[in-house]
Each structure stands twice: as structure tokens, then as C-alpha cells.
Amino acid sequence: MSFFKDMNLARGVILGSVAGSLVLAWMCWQKSDEVAVLRTKADKQEIEKTVRTLMQTGHKHTQLKKAGQSEGLGAQDDLESYVRRQAAFRNVEIGDVNLVPGNEQRTKGIVDKVYRIKSSDKDRSFDRMRLTNFFYKLEADSGRVKITEIKMEAADKRLKDHETPNDQWTFEAEITSRQRAQ
Amino acid sequence: MARTCGIRIGTKRFELVVLEGGPKKHKVVASASGELPREGDDPMGAAAKIIADALKATKAPVDDVMVALDTGLGAFRTHKVQLSDRAKIEETLKFDVEGEFPHLTIDDAIVDFEMLDSAGESSLLLVTAVKKDDIKRNIDLLAKAGAEPMEAELEATAMYNAAHAAGLLVADKAQVLVHVGEHATCVVVVDGGKLREVRAIPFGAHGAASSSTAAPVEGEAAAAAPAPVDETKRAQQAAQRIRRELARTVAGARTANAVEAVLICGLEVPGLLDEPILDFDTRRLEAFTDETGRPDGSAGEFVVAYGAAVRQMGGAAITASLRREELRYSGTWERLELPLMVLALLLLLGTGVWYRFLGREQEQLSGELAFWRDSARNFLVPEAKSGRAGYVAYPSPDFVKLLDGFKNPENETPPADQLASMQRMLQAEVLKLEKDLGQDAEIQQPQSALTGLSAVLGVMDSEIAKGTRPSVRKLTSTYTVGRGAKGDHVHIVMDLTFFAEDSVTASQQFESFKRALRSEAWFREMEDKQSKSIEGGKGISIQGFAVDVDCSKIQTVKS
Numbered sequence A: 001m002s003f004f005k006d007m008n009l010a011r012g013v014i015l016g017s018v019a020g021s022l023v024l025a026w027m028c029w030q031k032s033d034e035v036a037v038l039r040t041k042a043d044k045q046e047i048e049k050t051v052r053t054l055m056q057t058g059h060k061h062t063q064l065k066k067a068g069q070s071e072g073l074g075a076q077d078d079l080e081s082y083v084r085r086q087a088a089f090r091n092v093e094i095g096d097v098n099l100v101p102g103n104e105q106r107t108k109g110i111v112d113k114v115y116r117i118k119s120s121d122k123d124r125s126f127d128r129m130r131l132t133n134f135f136y137k138l139e140a141d142s143g144r145v146k147i148t149e150i151k152m153e154a155a156d157k158r159l160k161d162h163e164t165p166n167d168q169w170t171f172e173a174e175i176t177s178r179q180r181a182q
Numbered sequence B: 001m002a003r004t005c006g007i008r009i010g011t012k013r014f015e016l017v018v019l020e021g022g023p024k025k026h027k028v029v030a031s032a033s034g035e036l037p038r039e040g041d042d043p044m045g046a047a048a049k050i051i052a053d054a055l056k057a058t059k060a061p062v063d064d065v066m067v068a069l070d071t072g073l074g075a076f077r078t079h080k081v082q083l084s085d086r087a088k089i090e091e092t093l094k095f096d097v098e099g100e101f102p103h104l105t106i107d108d109a110i111v112d113f114e115m116l117d118s119a120g121e122s123s124l125l126l127v128t129a130v131k132k133d134d135i136k137r138n139i140d141l142l143a144k145a146g147a148e149p150m151e152a153e154l155e156a157t158a159m160y161n162a163a164h165a166a167g168l169l170v171a172d173k174a175q176v177l178v179h180v181g182e183h184a185t186c187v188v189v190v191d192g193g194k195l196r197e198v199r200a201i202p203f204g205a206h207g208a209a210s211s212s213t214a215a216p217v218e219g220e221a222a223a224a225a226p227a228p229v230d231e232t233k234r235a236q237q238a239a240q241r242i243r244r245e246l247a248r249t250v251a252g253a254r255t256a257n258a259v260e261a262v263l264i265c266g267l268e269v270p271g272l273l274d275e276p277i278l279d280f281d282t283r284r285l286e287a288f289t290d291e292t293g294r295p296d297g298s299a300g301e302f303v304v305a306y307g308a309a310v311r312q313m314g315g316a317a318i319t320a321s322l323r324r325e326e327l328r329y330s331g332t333w334e335r336l337e338l339p340l341m342v343l344a345l346l347l348l349l350g351t352g353v354w355y356r357f358l359g360r361e362q363e364q365l366s367g368e369l370a371f372w373r374d375s376a377r378n379f380l381v382p383e384a385k386s387g388r389a390g391y392v393a394y395p396s397p398d399f400v401k402l403l404d405g406f407k408n409p410e411n412e413t414p415p416a417d418q419l420a421s422m423q424r425m426l427q428a429e430v431l432k433l434e435k436d437l438g439q440d441a442e443i444q445q446p447q448s449a450l451t452g453l454s455a456v457l458g459v460m461d462s463e464i465a466k467g468t469r470p471s472v473r474k475l476t477s478t479y480t481v482g483r484g485a486k487g488d489h490v491h492i493v494m495d496l497t498f499f500a501e502d503s504v505t506a507s508q509q510f511e512s513f514k515r516a517l518r519s520e521a522w523f524r525e526m527e528d529k530q531s532k533s534i535e536g537g538k539g540i541s542i543q544g545f546a547v548d549v550d551c552s553k554i555q556t557v558k559s
Helices: A009-042 A044-070 A079-087 A128-140 B043-058 B086-096 B132-144 B155-165 B231-252 B299-313 B328-380 B397-407 B415-436 B449-465 B503-518 B551-558
Strands: A097-107 A110-119 A146-154 A168-180 B002-009 B013-021 B026-035 B065-069 B074-081 B109-119 B122-131 B151-154 B174-180 B185-191 B194-201 B259-266 B281-284 B469-480 B489-499 B523-527 B531-533 B539-549
Touching: A009 A044, A009 B328, A009 B415, A044 B328, A044 B415, A079 A097, A079 A110, A079 A128, A079 A168, A128 A146, A128 A168, A128 B449, A146 B449, B002 B043, B002 B132, B002 B155, B002 B299, B013 B043, B013 B299, B026 B043, B026 B299, B043 B132, B065 B132, B065 B155, B065 B299, B074 B086, B074 B194, B086 B109, B086 B122, B109 B132, B109 B194, B122 B132, B122 B194, B132 B151, B151 B155, B151 B299, B155 B174, B155 B185, B155 B194, B155 B259, B155 B299, B174 B231, B185 B231, B194 B231, B231 B259, B259 B299, B328 B397, B328 B415, B397 B415, B449 B469, B449 B489, B449 B503, B449 B539, B449 B551, B469 B503, B489 B503, B503 B523, B503 B531, B503 B539
Parallel strands: B002 B065, B065 B151, B174 B259, B259 B281
Antiparallel strands: A097 A110, A110 A168, A146 A168, A146 B469, B002 B013, B013 B026, B074 B122, B109 B122, B174 B185, B185 B194, B469 B489, B489 B539, B523 B539, B531 B539
């Protein structure tokens, strides 16, 4: 090609400048993309929103930490200890309980940890207030525990339909903690 | 020091001269000449080889070659146009002079011109027309020999340039320059140093031309061999005819200054220089001096090649251009070089400035984001020294480490990405805490049997307020996993007794309880059981009364 065949300073400058311009144009194109992203991020409304979200997340973090500190069922605790602790709680005090564990696969990766709770003395009866306090404490002290079954029956088995029962009950309950499979 | 090469390609032979020096002062450093074969299978290839050998032997600069073609290839006319601008003349001339060259198809010819005179808006031109094919054939020959010429001209202008370079053209005299070729003789009338007229005599040292080809044609069969003629007789005939034609030309020449002499160069024709022509002195055109040096052999033969070399060196008075159409592209390049260079530099400068502006904007935006990042960091974590509580009251060690990392000036992570990193880590910790606390939004917790039972007993409690006296003997509340269209719910079964004045009133109160249940948003369905009067008729008893409750609706209603 005659352009290259008759190379001189002017043509060298043209070639060099065009090549340099192309390189610079490519770099500008890259940088303009970066600047465009920065412009979007540095937009006052956008950055305020980002920082506000960050603060809200921080606030939520604090709340959850506080909630975690008051959680009856600690992350490291097992359910059995938790239930026994609640059974011995003031205004519950239902004595020793039998716990029968069981696991049930709910969906893939999710498992229900189940405990059936009975009084260790099958003939022992309890007043209604103690049982409801027990059920309430089981759920209220942990977000990870749900009572999934309650059976209550008047303790007096010979009670007739027309008779008024005294407030003594036998019970059986089941709690479930649904969690990810380990 | 510049070196140029001038080559004359004739119908049967070539001459070349290599010059070294400058336009004003130069020296002939080499010269060569030879016959061009017109016979054989590949006369063009053979001719190219001969020229290539000559170029090699003379160490000619093959990139700086000018060629002068046989005058017999061209046709000359003087033409007057009502224009003085060369560019405008260039645009229109070819079609203006079409009628003056009836033997040529104008599109197949190169039309060149030299401005002889210009007065006001009109110009007198010496127009030269040459077939493109003839030019191409000669150019191809030289290209094949490895020396494609930069330009091409006819012998006439090369001879004029040679005479001009030798200082033979004086201002107050007129001369007639003659170049004797193989089959054509070129006559140039110069008046006061300026070209006035050009004429081609179709008769040369070897007689009249048998074809217009100036160079052998590739694949062309050997031309019919001329009949053997007595050389002495032919030379006499050539001399006589050329002298006759020269006499006519000189007699017809209209010059302002007296014709000083007839200066002859080219091939030797015995008898041509013996006598004056119309009483005008006839002598050799001595283009070479002691200063320029002389070529080997007969100096007259090399005058045209010398003129071409001088032209290539930049010392020409006339610059004919027979490759004007071919070289228009490169000529355009040369004209555009400077503006293009400026444009390219401006482009480079422009893109450079643009890049700098973008860089500064990036720095500015990064600075703004860094301010927000620092501010966010200060507000997030508590600082014991200043007693400031942060939004994250209990930051994890990893989070503190991350924030401390951002304080490091060597950290090159952009501030916006740092903010995003902070948000990501905090969000991940929040999710982990939610999971630990059973608030994992991705896991749907089972419904509470206690909540469902409380809802039903709550309705019962409101009925008690209306005077109803229910008595629960047995109850079961069970969370049931939904199947199909029936979602998760709590199934409650109770054995009940409704005490009242009589069984009718008790039944009414039981119905009222059921209605109240049905009116609740969380109520799903009810399994009604038969009731029976209790002993004494003071109420009714229901065994296995079942209600399904959707606890998710209870939460919705509560919220």
C-alpha cells in the first residue's frame, strides 16, 4: 500500500495519533461506563437511600441481637432442656415430663424436630392455669418452637355429662421446631 | 544524498541514467542502455529481465524512478481555453479536447497539458494525449523489472528538462530541440526559454513506426521481421526525411526570438548534423558537462533519460504527468497529509482531554461517595471514646474488621463498593440472626395448635359473656399439614356440654356459638355432631365437635 510504502514523518504522526486515539477512545469508553455507574451511585437520592437502608439494616441487626439475648432457646440449646426448663418455671411447675423425640422430613432440606410431652406420672392431673402457662411459655420464649398438638381431658374419668367438672386435667402435647436439615 | 533514476523506453531500446546530488547540482553516477527483445515466447519477460539487470548493475534507486516514453505514443495539440485556473482546466479539459483527438477514445486516453501562455481568463495549452494501454504496458514492463516509476512523461518534456537543466535555454533566444528515436522523432520549439510547440515526426533512426507499441507486448508474437535493407541507404533516407520535416517545422515556427540553433540528441543518424537546416546552426544537444559527468557511450542517447532523472530529482521546469489518473489517490494522500496529521493530533488531544475529564469526574464522585461511606461508618458502630451509640449496637468482629479495613488508605476498593460490602455483610448477619431466632422468612413455620385453640376458646368466652354456660370435657388441637387446595390448618375436636334452663335454650346457645365461629375470618370448616340432652334436661352434650382453623388468618387479622 502506497501509504506505508512512502512512509514519512507526517504519516507516522497520523498513524501514531490514530492508534493512540483509538486506545484512548477505548479507555474513555471503559471509564465512561465506570463514571456512569458512579454517577448513579452518587446521585443524592440514590446514596441517601443506600445509606438509609444500611442504617435500617444496622438497626434491625441490633434488634435481632437483643431478641437473641432474651431468647429462651439459645442457638446452642437442645429442645429437651428447653422444655424441661419451661416445665419447671414459676407458675407452671408441672413436675417431671417425659419427652419422646422424633424427626419428620418436611420438604427437601427442611426437617421438623418433634417432641411429644407427657407428664411422667400418667395419673397426675393439673389445674388449667398451670397447663396454659406451660403451653404459653413454650411458644413465647422461643420463636423456633410451635406447639403442634394439645390434648387435654378432664381428670375425672367417671364424670357424667350433666355434672360440673372440677378444674383438673391430664394433658399431652407435641412441640415442633422446623429448621434446615444439618 | 538523493539518488534518482531516469529511464527512456523506446520502441526497440532503453537508456537509463542514475543521478546523485540535488536538483541544481548533481552528477551522473551510472548509466546503461540496451536493446529490448521483440522476439521469443515472452518478449516482455525478457525485456524486463534486461532492464532489471541494468538496474542492478547500475545500483539504480528502484523506488525513485522516472520514465520517459516514446514520443510516437503521444499526440500533441495547442488548445485555447477560457480558464486560467489549473484545477478547473483539469476538470474540463479532457472533454474539451475530445474532438481534437478523433483517433482516440477519450476515456481510454490520458490527457495532460502544459500551460504555454495565460492572459486574463484565457490560457493557451499544449495538450498531450496518450493511450492508457500504451502507458500501462510500459509501466508494467518496469514494474516487472522491479522499478515501478513514480511518474511517466514523453521524451519531449524530458528533453526539454534536460536542456533546461544544462542551461541551454536562454531567455532571449529560441531553440529547436530534436530527439531522434527509433521510429519517431520529437521536435520541441523553445522560445525565450519557454516551451512553445511540440511535434512528433513519425520517422526515426530506424525508419517509420510499424506499430505504436513502445515496449514489447506480453505474449505477443514476434513482429514481422523487416525486410533486410542496406543500412547506409536507410540512414541516408532517415537523415533526409528528418531534415525535411525539421525544415518544415523550423520554417513554420513562430517565435518572438530568433532561432539560435537546432539542437539534436537521441540516436545517431549519419548525415543529420552535416549541414545547417534552413541556415540554422545544427549541433548536438550537449546536456552533460564536466560538472555533471557523462554517461558511458554516446551521450546524446542519454539526454532524455537524464531529463527524466532530473525531473525525479526535482529540477524539472515542466512536470508532465501521464500517471495522473492512477496516482490521483496517492496525490490525494500527499495533499491531505498535513491536514490529516493536524486532525489526527487534534483527535488524540481531544480523546486525551476527554479521558482526563472523565478521570477528574471519577475522582470527584469517588470523593463524594467516600464522604458518605465515612459518615455511614461513623454512625454504624458505637464509639466508646465519644460515648456515641451506633446503629449496630453489637457489631460482629468480622464487621468491625471490615470497617477497619476501609480506613486503610491503601485499600483500593471504590467507596460505593465498600458501602455495598458493608450492606452485604450486615444483611448476611441479619439473615443468620433471623434463622437462629426462627424468623427465617424462607422457612414457613407450622401453625400453632395453641393459637388455634385460643381463638376458638376466645369465641366461647365471648358467648359466656352473653350468658351461655359451656363446659369442656375433652379437647384436642392438632396442627395439620395442608394437602392439595386445603392449606395448613389447626384441627380442633372438643367434647362439650352446654348447661341451660332446658335443652332448647342450650341448643340455641350452641347454635349461637357455631354462628360466632363461622363469622370469624380464620374459620375454615366445621364438623357438626349430633347433640343429646343431658340427664335432668338442663342442657345438651356434644361429642367430637370439630372445627378447622386457619391460624395464618388470625395473624393477618391481628396485624
